[in-house]
Amino acid sequence: MSGAILSVEGLSSGYGAATVVREVSLQVAPGEVLVLLGKNGMGKSTLLRTIMGYLRPHAGRICVGATDVTGEPVHRRAAHGVSYAPQERALFQDLSVRDNLRLGLSKDRDFEQALGRVRRAFPFLAERLAQPAGTLSGGEQKMLLVARALMTAPRLVLVDEVTEGLQPSVVDRLATVLRRAAAEERRAILLVEQHVHFALSVADRYAVLKLGTIVATGSTRDPDAQAVIESQLRV
Amino acid sequence: MNGAAVLTLGLDIVTTAAILFTVATGLLIIFGVMKIVNFAHGAFITLGAYAGLVASELGLSPWLGLPLAFLAGAACGALVERCVVRPLYGRPLDAILATWGLGIIIGELLTLVFGREVQFVGSPLSGTVDVLGEAYSVYRLFLVVAALIVGGGFAWLLGATRLGLATRAVIMNEDLARGLGINAGWVRFITFSLGSGLAGLAGALITPLSSVDPNMGVPWLLNAFMLVMVSGASLGALLAASVLLGGAQVVISSLASPILGGLTIVVLAALLLRVRPKGFAR
Ligand SMILES: Nc1ncnc2c1ncn2[C@@H]1O[C@H](COP(=O)(O)OP(=O)(O)OP(=O)(O)O)[C@@H](O)[C@H]1O
Ligand SMILES: [Mg+2]
Numbered sequence: 001m002s003g004a005i006l007s008v009e010g011l012s013s014g015y016g017a018a019t020v021v022r023e024v025s026l027q028v029a030p031g032e033v034l035v036l037l038g039k040n041g042m043g044k045s046t047l048l049r050t051i052m053g054y055l056r057p058h059a060g061r062i063c064v065g066a067t068d069v070t071g072e073p074v075h076r077r078a079a080h081g082v083s084y085a086p087q088e089r090a091l092f093q094d095l096s097v098r099d100n101l102r103l104g105l106s107k108d109r110d111f112e113q114a115l116g117r118v119r120r121a122f123p124f125l126a127e128r129l130a131q132p133a134g135t136l137s138g139g140e141q142k143m144l145l146v147a148r149a150l151m152t153a154p155r156l157v158l159v160d161e162v163t164e165g166l167q168p169s170v171v172d173r174l175a176t177v178l179r180r181a182a183a184e185e186r187r188a189i190l191l192v193e194q195h196v197h198f199a200l201s202v203a204d205r206y207a208v209l210k211l212g213t214i215v216a217t218g219s220t221r222d223p224d225a226q227a228v229i230e231s232q233l234r235v
Numbered sequence: 236m237n238g239a240a241v242l243t244l245g246l247d248i249v250t251t252a253a254i255l256f257t258v259a260t261g262l263l264i265i266f267g268v269m270k271i272v273n274f275a276h277g278a279f280i281t282l283g284a285y286a287g288l289v290a291s292e293l294g295l296s297p298w299l300g301l302p303l304a305f306l307a308g309a310a311c312g313a314l315v316e317r318c319v320v321r322p323l324y325g326r327p328l329d330a331i332l333a334t335w336g337l338g339i340i341i342g343e344l345l346t347l348v349f350g351r352e353v354q355f356v357g358s359p360l361s362g363t364v365d366v367l368g369e370a371y372s373v374y375r376l377f378l379v380v381a382a383l384i385v386g387g388g389f390a391w392l393l394g395a396t397r398l399g400l401a402t403r404a405v406i407m408n409e410d411l412a413r414g415l416g417i418n419a420g421w422v423r424f425i426t427f428s429l430g431s432g433l434a435g436l437a438g439a440l441i442t443p444l445s446s447v448d449p450n451m452g453v454p455w456l457l458n459a460f461m462l463v464m465v466s467g468a469s470l471g472a473l474l475a476a477s478v479l480l481g482g483a484q485v486v487i488s489s490l491a492s493p494i495l496g497g498l499t500i501v502v503l504a505a506l507l508l509r510v511r512p513k514g515f516a517r
Contacts (some may be wrong), residue, residue, distance in 0.1 A: 078416030103415050
């Protein structure tokens with residue numbers, strides 16, 4: 001697909017000689033949310049880590065916009081407009097909310113403006129800038145994580161299982177914010193999820209990953225989307 | 236002991252702590268960011284001392300020796316980071332061996348250029364000043380100011396600048412920092428260069444108190460190493476360690492013997508780590 005922000009072609013990767021992700025191809029366009037579903041250990045995080053550059057692919061290509069970033073180091077991908085909200089160890093626990101947000105930007109000059117966007121998405125964060133991130137509740141930390149990922153006005157946002165263990169009101173809030181980032185701000189979002197309802201409410205398209213391979217894809221508006229996903233997740 | 240002796244002892248403790256702090260800060264910051272111990276630190280101290288010597292032999296102002304020593308250390312550190320340390324990143328034991336070997340090479344090169352003999356550098360501030368009725372060396376008091384400038388400068392750099400924030404992020408979680416666009420390799424390069432520059436500066440600062448020879452850095456390296464081991468990556472802990480262990484060194488040197496005093500820091504730090512593996516950190 002031309003015009004895609006993220007295009008992954010024939011990507012295989014893993015840890016050392018062990019291949020975890022096998023020949024995955026996918027695209028995400030501006031304004032689009034693609035959700036990647038799959039049970040534990042199927043390679044979802046491994047795929048995101050490879051797209052971000054933490055793992056060298058065994059084969060395949062990763063392009064951000066028109067740029068082939070396959071060989072580029074992690075920090076250069078961030079500079080191309082990719083932001084990443086990892087599943088684990090995702091915040092600087094000892095740093096304040098403000099410093100965590102500042103680290104989402106490459107320059108302090110843009111902070112006030114970006115803070116305006118944070119205030120609109122998660123008003124409580126703007127009130128608690130001085131608080132250490134580690135003292136926020138689990139749900140608040142996930143909101144801070146998403147807020148930080150959106151600080152730079154990124155072209156592509158990679159989000160890894162952000163709803164894990166959260167209460168419904170927080171899940172709804174995150175869904176609204178991510179939806180808006182895609183629909184209004186034209187960001188491309190690749191979301192990894194196990195929470196099917198959240199996935200269907202936020203995403204435009206889905207892909208199911210099983211043992212590192214995409215086994216089903218489709219539009220979340222297909223009437224049978226939920227049935228297909230649930231049957232794929234069961235077996 | 237009379238009042239005057241106690242006062243002198245107190246001033247000796249403060250000035251010794253200041254010197255130790257200045258000498259160890261560069262090693263601490265490299266250890267904090269890069270998780271490696273730079274065993275070439277002693278050689279950079281020696282290099283800085285010779286830079287001060289050269290400045291004074293060229294007839295330059297003794298004050299000019301200080302920035303020259305910093306630059307000599309930083310330039311040498313930058314080169315070493317690129318050529319030796321960077322390829323060994325993530326292999327801390329190999330980095331220790333490599334920097335240790337490098338320290339020996341730098342020492343030999345300095346011997347080749349300047350000879351083995353002990354040389355002396357004049358002090359930019361001579362004489363004494365009256366402190367509560369006691370005459371005390373102006374230069375030693377100046378070293379307290381220098382330590383405050385170094386410590387305050389680093390605290391400012393880390394706490395109040397963008398580079399400092401990036402550096403703290405790398406210290407806390409390097410992978411996460413990289414994902415946020417921070418070039419961790421660049422942060423390490425700057426850190427190593429700054430830390431080495433500071434070793435050079437410390438070398439030039441201490442020479443008026445002792446003398447210059449190709450091995451002068453070794454005892455300083457040992458003391459700095461032990462201080463860093465008990466301080467983790469914290470400047471505050473390093474300050475506390477410098478005051479307490481440096482204080483013990485002064486007391487033992489003056490009450491028992493300077494030879495025992497010279498061993499105090501190493502022995503006490505080793506004991507402290509036995510009892511409290513985190514030392515003064517937290
Ligand atoms: N650092 C690692 N080294 C070696 N193997 C790993 C590593 N991390 C994950 N794996 C293995 O790779 C496979 C895929 O793991 P991955 O974390 O990508 O799964 P996931 O789909 O994200 O699962 P979850 O939903 O539990 O987060 C698993 O078999 C896992 O054991
Ligand atoms: Mg995962």
